[in-house]
Amino acid sequence: MELLGKSKEELRAFCVSIGEPAYRGEQIYHALYAERKFDLAQMTNLPLNLREKLAKEAAISLPMVKQRFVSTDGSVRYLFGLGESETKDRGDFNTELAEGTEKRKPLRAASVEAVFMPSEGRQTICISTQAGCAVDCQFCLTAQLGLIRNLTAGEILAQVLLPLEEHKERLAPQTNIVLMGQGEPLLNFDAVMAALRILLDPAAVRIAPKHATLSTSGIVPGIERLAEEKVRPKLAISLNASSDEQRNVLMPINKKYPLAKLLEACKKFPKGTREYITFEYVLLGGVNDTPEDARRVARMMSDLGRVKVNIIPWNPGALPFAEPTEASVKEFHRIMLEKGVPTFTRYSRGRDVMAACGQLALTQIETAPTAA
Numbered sequence: 001m002e003l004l005g006k007s008k009e010e011l012r013a014f015c016v017s018i019g020e021p022a023y024r025g026e027q028i029y030h031a032l033y034a035e036r037k038f039d040l041a042q043m044t045n046l047p048l049n050l051r052e053k054l055a056k057e058a059a060i061s062l063p064m065v066k067q068r069f070v071s072t073d074g075s076v077r078y079l080f081g082l083g084e085s086e087t088k089d090r091g092d093f094n095t096e097l098a099e100g101t102e103k104r105k106p107l108r109a110a111s112v113e114a115v116f117m118p119s120e121g122r123q124t125i126c127i128s129t130q131a132g133c134a135v136d137c138q139f140c141l142t143a144q145l146g147l148i149r150n151l152t153a154g155e156i157l158a159q160v161l162l163p164l165e166e167h168k169e170r171l172a173p174q175t176n177i178v179l180m181g182q183g184e185p186l187l188n189f190d191a192v193m194a195a196l197r198i199l200l201d202p203a204a205v206r207i208a209p210k211h212a213t214l215s216t217s218g219i220v221p222g223i224e225r226l227a228e229e230k231v232r233p234k235l236a237i238s239l240n241a242s243s244d245e246q247r248n249v250l251m252p253i254n255k256k257y258p259l260a261k262l263l264e265a266c267k268k269f270p271k272g273t274r275e276y277i278t279f280e281y282v283l284l285g286g287v288n289d290t291p292e293d294a295r296r297v298a299r300m301m302s303d304l305g306r307v308k309v310n311i312i313p314w315n316p317g318a319l320p321f322a323e324p325t326e327a328s329v330k331e332f333h334r335i336m337l338e339k340g341v342p343t344f345t346r347y348s349r350g351r352d353v354m355a356a357c358g359q360l361a362l363t364q365i366e367t368a369p370t371a372a
Protein backbone atom coordinates (compact mmCIF):
# COMPACT_ATOMS: atom_id res chain seq x y z
CA MET A 1 0.00 0.00 0.00
CA GLU A 2 1.39 3.40 -1.02
CA LEU A 3 0.89 5.86 1.84
CA LEU A 4 1.86 9.17 0.22
CA GLY A 5 -1.23 10.97 -1.01
CA LYS A 6 -3.64 9.06 1.21
CA SER A 7 -6.20 10.99 3.24
CA LYS A 8 -6.70 10.62 6.97
CA GLU A 9 -9.75 8.44 6.34
CA GLU A 10 -7.86 6.20 3.92
CA LEU A 11 -4.99 5.78 6.38
CA ARG A 12 -7.44 4.94 9.17
CA ALA A 13 -9.11 2.31 6.96
CA PHE A 14 -5.72 0.90 6.00
CA CYS A 15 -4.71 0.49 9.64
CA VAL A 16 -7.98 -1.30 10.41
CA SER A 17 -7.37 -3.58 7.39
CA ILE A 18 -4.05 -4.74 8.86
CA GLY A 19 -5.55 -5.35 12.28
CA GLU A 20 -4.48 -2.08 13.95
CA PRO A 21 -6.67 0.52 15.64
CA ALA A 22 -7.93 3.28 13.32
CA TYR A 23 -6.23 6.05 15.33
CA ARG A 24 -2.87 4.71 14.17
CA GLY A 25 -3.85 5.99 10.72
CA GLU A 26 -4.10 9.52 12.12
CA GLN A 27 -0.66 9.16 13.65
CA ILE A 28 0.76 8.16 10.27
CA TYR A 29 -1.08 11.11 8.69
CA HIS A 30 0.54 13.50 11.19
CA ALA A 31 4.03 12.03 10.85
CA LEU A 32 3.93 12.00 7.05
CA TYR A 33 2.42 15.41 6.32
CA ALA A 34 2.91 17.60 9.42
CA GLU A 35 6.37 16.29 10.36
CA ARG A 36 7.46 15.30 6.83
CA LYS A 37 8.78 11.92 7.95
CA PHE A 38 9.22 9.99 4.73
CA ASP A 39 10.83 6.96 6.32
CA LEU A 40 8.53 4.63 8.28
CA ALA A 41 11.38 3.82 10.68
CA GLN A 42 11.50 7.52 11.67
CA MET A 43 7.83 7.67 12.67
CA THR A 44 8.67 7.53 16.34
CA ASN A 45 5.11 8.39 17.32
CA LEU A 46 4.35 4.75 16.37
CA PRO A 47 5.44 1.73 18.43
CA LEU A 48 8.42 -0.17 17.07
CA ASN A 49 6.45 -3.34 16.28
CA LEU A 50 3.97 -1.34 14.19
CA ARG A 51 6.79 0.37 12.29
CA GLU A 52 8.21 -3.07 11.52
CA LYS A 53 4.82 -4.31 10.38
CA LEU A 54 4.31 -1.23 8.20
CA ALA A 55 7.70 -1.76 6.57
CA LYS A 56 6.27 -5.02 5.19
CA GLU A 57 2.77 -3.77 4.36
CA ALA A 58 3.31 -0.22 3.14
CA ALA A 59 5.64 2.12 1.31
CA ILE A 60 6.25 5.85 0.91
CA SER A 61 7.45 6.46 -2.65
CA LEU A 62 8.95 9.86 -3.30
CA PRO A 63 9.76 11.10 -6.77
CA MET A 64 13.47 11.23 -7.50
CA VAL A 65 15.05 14.68 -7.79
CA LYS A 66 16.75 14.28 -11.17
CA GLN A 67 18.12 17.80 -11.31
CA ARG A 68 18.13 21.07 -9.38
CA PHE A 69 18.70 24.40 -11.11
CA VAL A 70 19.53 27.26 -8.76
CA SER A 71 18.82 30.79 -9.96
CA THR A 72 20.73 33.89 -8.93
CA ASP A 73 17.51 35.19 -7.34
CA GLY A 74 17.44 32.18 -4.97
CA SER A 75 14.74 30.22 -6.85
CA VAL A 76 15.34 26.50 -7.21
CA ARG A 77 13.79 24.59 -10.09
CA TYR A 78 13.42 20.87 -9.47
CA LEU A 79 13.13 18.25 -12.14
CA PHE A 80 11.35 15.27 -10.57
CA GLY A 81 11.44 11.81 -12.10
CA LEU A 82 8.15 9.97 -11.57
CA GLY A 83 8.04 6.21 -11.59
CA GLU A 84 5.63 3.85 -13.26
CA SER A 85 2.73 2.49 -11.25
CA GLU A 86 -0.96 1.87 -11.52
CA THR A 87 -3.68 4.22 -10.41
CA LYS A 88 -7.31 5.09 -10.79
CA ASP A 89 -7.84 7.47 -13.63
CA ARG A 90 -11.03 9.32 -14.45
CA GLY A 91 -10.40 9.59 -18.13
CA ASP A 92 -8.43 11.88 -20.36
CA PHE A 93 -8.89 15.23 -22.01
CA ASN A 94 -11.71 14.05 -24.24
CA THR A 95 -13.71 12.57 -21.43
CA GLU A 96 -12.71 15.05 -18.74
CA LEU A 97 -15.05 15.31 -15.84
CA ALA A 98 -17.35 12.74 -17.44
CA GLU A 99 -19.07 10.41 -15.03
CA GLY A 100 -18.38 6.72 -15.09
CA THR A 101 -14.97 6.85 -16.74
CA GLU A 102 -13.04 5.71 -13.69
CA LYS A 103 -10.78 2.84 -14.56
CA ARG A 104 -7.44 1.43 -13.57
CA LYS A 105 -4.62 1.97 -15.94
CA PRO A 106 -0.84 1.87 -15.78
CA LEU A 107 1.05 5.12 -15.29
CA ARG A 108 3.89 5.95 -17.63
CA ALA A 109 7.22 7.09 -16.26
CA ALA A 110 7.46 10.86 -16.63
CA SER A 111 9.24 13.94 -15.37
CA VAL A 112 7.72 17.13 -14.03
CA GLU A 113 9.04 20.35 -12.65
CA ALA A 114 8.37 22.45 -9.59
CA VAL A 115 9.92 25.75 -8.51
CA PHE A 116 10.74 26.89 -4.97
CA MET A 117 10.90 30.70 -4.72
CA PRO A 118 11.99 32.25 -1.42
CA SER A 119 11.22 35.90 -0.67
CA GLU A 120 10.81 38.21 2.30
CA GLY A 121 8.58 36.50 4.89
CA ARG A 122 7.42 33.67 2.66
CA GLN A 123 8.26 30.99 0.15
CA THR A 124 6.19 30.23 -2.91
CA ILE A 125 6.18 26.79 -4.50
CA CYS A 126 4.90 26.39 -8.03
CA ILE A 127 3.82 22.81 -8.73
CA SER A 128 2.74 20.66 -11.66
CA THR A 129 -0.45 18.61 -11.81
CA GLN A 130 0.05 16.70 -15.06
CA ALA A 131 3.09 15.52 -16.98
CA GLY A 132 2.73 17.45 -20.22
CA CYS A 133 -0.62 18.96 -21.10
CA ALA A 134 -3.30 18.47 -23.74
CA VAL A 135 -4.63 22.02 -23.74
CA ASP A 136 -2.32 23.32 -26.47
CA CYS A 137 -1.86 26.97 -25.52
CA GLN A 138 0.32 28.43 -28.25
CA PHE A 139 2.65 30.35 -25.92
CA CYS A 140 3.36 27.37 -23.63
CA LEU A 141 6.27 24.95 -23.89
CA THR A 142 4.45 22.28 -21.90
CA ALA A 143 1.86 22.12 -24.67
CA GLN A 144 4.56 20.80 -26.97
CA LEU A 145 4.85 17.66 -24.85
CA GLY A 146 1.20 16.74 -25.28
CA LEU A 147 -0.44 15.02 -22.30
CA ILE A 148 1.87 12.30 -20.96
CA ARG A 149 -0.25 11.48 -17.93
CA ASN A 150 -2.07 12.77 -14.89
CA LEU A 151 -0.09 12.94 -11.66
CA THR A 152 -1.30 11.11 -8.57
CA ALA A 153 -2.17 12.99 -5.39
CA GLY A 154 1.09 11.74 -3.85
CA GLU A 155 3.14 13.02 -6.78
CA ILE A 156 1.50 16.45 -6.49
CA LEU A 157 2.06 16.56 -2.72
CA ALA A 158 5.68 15.52 -2.99
CA GLN A 159 6.47 18.64 -5.03
CA VAL A 160 5.61 20.69 -1.92
CA LEU A 161 6.87 18.36 0.79
CA LEU A 162 10.34 17.72 -0.66
CA PRO A 163 11.34 21.39 -1.20
CA LEU A 164 9.94 22.30 2.25
CA GLU A 165 12.03 19.56 3.84
CA GLU A 166 15.12 20.49 1.85
CA HIS A 167 14.88 24.15 2.95
CA LYS A 168 13.62 23.48 6.48
CA GLU A 169 16.46 25.36 8.19
CA ARG A 170 15.65 28.59 6.33
CA LEU A 171 11.88 28.48 5.93
CA ALA A 172 9.93 31.73 6.23
CA PRO A 173 6.72 31.61 8.30
CA GLN A 174 4.37 31.62 5.29
CA THR A 175 4.19 29.13 2.44
CA ASN A 176 2.28 29.91 -0.74
CA ILE A 177 1.51 27.28 -3.32
CA VAL A 178 0.54 27.97 -6.88
CA LEU A 179 -0.76 25.29 -9.22
CA MET A 180 0.75 26.89 -12.29
CA GLY A 181 3.37 24.39 -13.37
CA GLN A 182 2.89 21.73 -16.01
CA GLY A 183 -0.65 20.67 -16.74
CA GLU A 184 -4.22 21.85 -16.43
CA PRO A 185 -5.21 21.20 -12.79
CA LEU A 186 -8.93 21.02 -13.50
CA LEU A 187 -8.39 18.17 -15.96
CA ASN A 188 -6.93 16.11 -13.10
CA PHE A 189 -9.57 17.22 -10.64
CA ASP A 190 -9.76 14.28 -8.22
CA ALA A 191 -6.02 13.93 -7.63
CA VAL A 192 -5.57 17.71 -7.39
CA MET A 193 -8.32 18.03 -4.79
CA ALA A 194 -7.04 15.02 -2.83
CA ALA A 195 -3.61 16.69 -2.65
CA LEU A 196 -5.07 20.11 -1.83
CA ARG A 197 -7.18 18.75 1.02
CA ILE A 198 -3.97 17.51 2.66
CA LEU A 199 -1.95 20.65 1.82
CA LEU A 200 -4.65 22.92 3.25
CA ASP A 201 -5.44 20.79 6.31
CA PRO A 202 -4.35 22.54 9.55
CA ALA A 203 -3.56 19.02 10.89
CA ALA A 204 -1.33 18.16 7.90
CA VAL A 205 0.76 20.53 5.75
CA ARG A 206 -1.01 23.60 7.19
CA ILE A 207 -1.02 25.92 4.19
CA ALA A 208 -3.74 28.55 4.52
CA PRO A 209 -6.34 28.30 1.71
CA LYS A 210 -5.82 32.02 1.03
CA HIS A 211 -2.18 31.21 0.25
CA ALA A 212 -3.01 28.57 -2.37
CA THR A 213 -3.89 29.49 -5.96
CA LEU A 214 -5.11 27.20 -8.71
CA SER A 215 -4.59 28.54 -12.21
CA THR A 216 -6.74 27.24 -15.05
CA SER A 217 -6.91 27.81 -18.78
CA GLY A 218 -10.68 28.07 -18.31
CA ILE A 219 -12.19 24.58 -17.94
CA VAL A 220 -15.70 25.76 -17.11
CA PRO A 221 -17.11 22.45 -15.67
CA GLY A 222 -14.01 22.23 -13.45
CA ILE A 223 -14.48 25.80 -12.19
CA GLU A 224 -18.11 24.97 -11.37
CA ARG A 225 -17.05 21.81 -9.55
CA LEU A 226 -14.33 23.66 -7.63
CA ALA A 227 -16.91 26.24 -6.56
CA GLU A 228 -18.73 23.47 -4.66
CA GLU A 229 -15.70 22.41 -2.62
CA LYS A 230 -15.82 23.31 1.09
CA VAL A 231 -12.12 24.15 1.33
CA ARG A 232 -10.67 25.41 -1.90
CA PRO A 233 -7.77 27.45 -3.21
CA LYS A 234 -8.12 30.85 -4.79
CA LEU A 235 -8.89 30.84 -8.49
CA ALA A 236 -6.67 32.29 -11.20
CA ILE A 237 -7.63 32.36 -14.87
CA SER A 238 -5.01 32.30 -17.57
CA LEU A 239 -6.76 34.82 -19.86
CA ASN A 240 -4.16 36.13 -22.32
CA ALA A 241 -6.58 37.52 -24.90
CA SER A 242 -9.14 40.28 -25.17
CA SER A 243 -11.58 38.62 -27.60
CA ASP A 244 -12.81 35.14 -28.56
CA GLU A 245 -11.20 35.54 -31.95
CA GLN A 246 -7.79 36.15 -30.40
CA ARG A 247 -8.20 33.57 -27.67
CA ASN A 248 -9.36 30.84 -30.08
CA VAL A 249 -5.94 31.13 -31.70
CA LEU A 250 -3.78 31.54 -28.59
CA MET A 251 -5.73 29.07 -26.43
CA PRO A 252 -7.82 26.69 -28.56
CA ILE A 253 -9.63 25.51 -25.41
CA ASN A 254 -11.58 28.76 -25.85
CA LYS A 255 -13.53 27.18 -28.71
CA LYS A 256 -14.95 24.71 -26.19
CA TYR A 257 -15.38 27.20 -23.33
CA PRO A 258 -15.69 30.67 -24.89
CA LEU A 259 -15.16 33.87 -22.94
CA ALA A 260 -18.86 34.49 -22.17
CA LYS A 261 -19.17 31.07 -20.47
CA LEU A 262 -15.83 31.43 -18.71
CA LEU A 263 -16.64 34.88 -17.36
CA GLU A 264 -20.10 33.69 -16.27
CA ALA A 265 -18.49 30.84 -14.27
CA CYS A 266 -16.08 33.36 -12.71
CA LYS A 267 -18.93 35.67 -11.80
CA LYS A 268 -20.68 32.82 -9.96
CA PHE A 269 -17.52 31.52 -8.27
CA PRO A 270 -17.91 32.05 -4.49
CA LYS A 271 -15.37 34.44 -3.00
CA GLY A 272 -14.58 34.75 0.69
CA THR A 273 -14.00 38.04 2.45
CA ARG A 274 -11.28 39.99 0.66
CA GLU A 275 -10.87 37.11 -1.83
CA TYR A 276 -10.51 37.97 -5.50
CA ILE A 277 -10.08 36.11 -8.77
CA THR A 278 -6.78 36.73 -10.51
CA PHE A 279 -6.62 37.01 -14.29
CA GLU A 280 -3.19 36.29 -15.73
CA TYR A 281 -2.46 38.08 -18.97
CA VAL A 282 0.78 37.17 -20.76
CA LEU A 283 1.55 40.23 -22.84
CA LEU A 284 2.82 39.13 -26.24
CA GLY A 285 4.47 41.84 -28.29
CA GLY A 286 2.37 42.76 -31.35
CA VAL A 287 -0.29 40.12 -30.54
CA ASN A 288 -2.43 41.13 -27.55
CA ASP A 289 -0.76 44.28 -26.24
CA THR A 290 -2.59 47.21 -27.85
CA PRO A 291 -4.52 49.91 -25.96
CA GLU A 292 -7.72 48.48 -27.49
CA ASP A 293 -6.84 45.06 -25.98
CA ALA A 294 -6.45 46.74 -22.58
CA ARG A 295 -9.84 48.46 -22.92
CA ARG A 296 -11.54 45.18 -23.88
CA VAL A 297 -9.98 43.34 -20.93
CA ALA A 298 -11.05 46.13 -18.57
CA ARG A 299 -14.64 45.86 -19.91
CA MET A 300 -14.59 42.09 -19.27
CA MET A 301 -13.58 42.70 -15.66
CA SER A 302 -16.24 45.32 -15.02
CA ASP A 303 -19.03 43.13 -13.62
CA LEU A 304 -17.11 40.20 -12.15
CA GLY A 305 -16.86 41.45 -8.57
CA ARG A 306 -13.44 41.41 -6.87
CA VAL A 307 -10.75 40.69 -9.47
CA LYS A 308 -7.18 41.64 -10.17
CA VAL A 309 -5.14 41.40 -13.32
CA ASN A 310 -1.51 40.32 -13.49
CA ILE A 311 0.26 41.45 -16.64
CA ILE A 312 3.19 39.14 -17.41
CA PRO A 313 5.44 40.53 -20.15
CA TRP A 314 6.51 37.66 -22.41
CA ASN A 315 9.94 36.15 -21.76
CA PRO A 316 11.72 35.75 -25.06
CA GLY A 317 12.74 32.13 -25.47
CA ALA A 318 12.09 29.02 -27.49
CA LEU A 319 8.71 30.06 -28.94
CA PRO A 320 8.18 32.55 -31.76
CA PHE A 321 6.62 35.40 -29.78
CA ALA A 322 8.14 38.80 -29.19
CA GLU A 323 8.70 40.59 -25.90
CA PRO A 324 6.35 43.60 -25.61
CA THR A 325 7.98 47.02 -25.59
CA GLU A 326 8.34 48.71 -22.24
CA ALA A 327 6.06 51.48 -23.50
CA SER A 328 3.26 49.02 -24.42
CA VAL A 329 3.52 47.30 -21.01
CA LYS A 330 3.22 50.66 -19.24
CA GLU A 331 0.37 51.83 -21.43
CA PHE A 332 -1.57 48.56 -20.98
CA HIS A 333 -1.10 48.83 -17.21
CA ARG A 334 -2.08 52.52 -17.19
CA ILE A 335 -5.33 51.92 -19.10
CA MET A 336 -6.35 49.08 -16.79
CA LEU A 337 -5.83 51.28 -13.74
CA GLU A 338 -7.63 54.18 -15.40
CA LYS A 339 -10.62 51.85 -15.90
CA GLY A 340 -10.51 50.96 -12.21
CA VAL A 341 -9.11 47.41 -12.48
CA PRO A 342 -6.50 46.52 -9.83
CA THR A 343 -3.54 45.59 -12.03
CA PHE A 344 0.04 44.48 -11.40
CA THR A 345 2.90 43.90 -13.80
CA ARG A 346 4.90 40.81 -12.87
CA TYR A 347 8.21 39.90 -14.31
CA SER A 348 8.50 36.12 -13.78
CA ARG A 349 11.07 35.05 -11.22
CA GLY A 350 13.74 32.52 -12.01
CA ARG A 351 14.06 33.68 -15.61
CA ASP A 352 17.65 32.47 -15.81
CA VAL A 353 16.67 28.89 -14.90
CA MET A 354 13.62 28.79 -17.19
CA ALA A 355 11.23 28.75 -14.27
CA ALA A 356 9.09 31.47 -15.72
CA CYS A 357 5.46 30.96 -16.71
CA GLY A 358 5.02 28.50 -19.57
CA GLN A 359 8.67 27.44 -19.53
CA LEU A 360 8.44 24.49 -17.17
CA ALA A 361 8.78 21.93 -19.93
CA LEU A 362 11.94 23.13 -21.55
CA THR A 363 14.25 20.55 -20.02
CA GLN A 364 12.05 17.74 -21.21
CA ILE A 365 11.69 19.14 -24.69
CA GLU A 366 15.45 19.35 -24.88
CA THR A 367 16.04 15.90 -23.43
CA ALA A 368 13.07 13.82 -24.55
CA PRO A 369 13.15 13.20 -28.28
CA THR A 370 9.98 11.11 -28.01
CA ALA A 371 7.92 14.06 -26.76
CA ALA A 372 5.16 15.20 -29.12
Ligand code: SF4
Nearest residue numbers: 133135137140143183
Ligand atom coordinates in the same frame (compact mmCIF):
# COMPACT_ATOMS: atom_id res chain seq x y z
S1 SF4 B 1 -0.55 27.15 -20.29
FE1 SF4 B 1 -1.24 25.57 -18.84
S2 SF4 B 1 -3.14 24.78 -19.75
FE2 SF4 B 1 -2.06 25.87 -21.40
S3 SF4 B 1 -0.87 24.23 -22.42
FE3 SF4 B 1 0.45 25.20 -20.87
S4 SF4 B 1 0.25 23.88 -19.06
FE4 SF4 B 1 -1.49 23.44 -20.43
